Amino acid sequence: MKFEAVLFDCDGVLVDSEPITNGVLRDMLAESGWALTPAECVRIFIGKAVRDERALIEANTGQPLTEAWMAEFYARRNRELQARLVAIAGAHEAVAAAHAHAGQRIACASGADRFKVEMQLAQVGLMDWFAGRIFSGHEMPRSKPAPDVYLAAAAHLGAAGARCLVIEDTVTGVTAGVAAGATVWAYCPLPEQGAVLRHAGASQLFERMDDLPELLARV
Known part of the structure; x- marks a missing residue:
């Protein structure tokens, strides 16, 4: 799918x-x-x-x-x-691949405050990909692990939650994505954390962010 x-x-x-x-x-x-x-x-x-x-x-x-x-x-x-601050290795390539896969419908949905998210994305050269599509849990009725920030992002993009892919790295975030009805893939550079992310509902684990383009190509 x-x-x-x-x-x-x-x-x-x-x-x-x-x-x-x-x-x-x-x-x-x-x-x-x-x-x-x-x-x-x-x-x-x-x-x-x-x-x-x-x-x-x-x-x-x-x-x-x-x-x-x-x-x-x-x-x-x-x-x-x-x-x-630096970008996660492979993040730029991963974002570009997601942008192509979803026909430009990508968003950043964070539990952090908006100032921090925008400052960070600008600092590492990712802001152009997400401008106008940044969502902060601080601006929602509930932050993660509640699904609100992911539901807001999906609605803004006109996508059903069940047809969205969420990329997360924590149990809190995976829980939020699953609660939104999305498929959740977990970036897991430390293999020993894989079991808890799987238990939270991640359907796919990957250890390197630059693995994401290949995974998307298989969908």
Whole structure:
């Protein structure tokens, strides 16, 4: 079945932002009294909006999650991303192949805030592919793992959820794509993570983003 639309997550799929963002978050949580290892920080927060984990953060720091704290997090995160961010290897080729496969109907549907998504795509030279077709979970009634952001992207492109392909890399994102009725393929550079992504509903795993063009050619 040829897909009517291809919907990409952003962080960890198109841009290698997650180690940077999680490093800033871990530093700030440590400064607030909650020490986490890098692996613990990734396990708890990957694929999620920081605000959605307010209760957990407040319970472990003993402090309220204030707007001032969030503003500092965004500022520090953005500085580090602007200094260090690169595209996932093969992302440009993957996006071009999806664009051709779906007759230009592609979108970026992220759980992150719009400023971050647009900044990142522009920084790595992907914005032209997605301009006008960027969707943020922060602007939806519910963010991932709810399907809202993927349903909004599919509706904008005039595609039925069941005829969409979602490209994700986290359990949270895979869950959202499946809930939207889409086929979900998971970018999984670490094979040991494959079982949990399969369990969440990913029907295809691939270890390199530049494998995606060949996979689409087989559909």
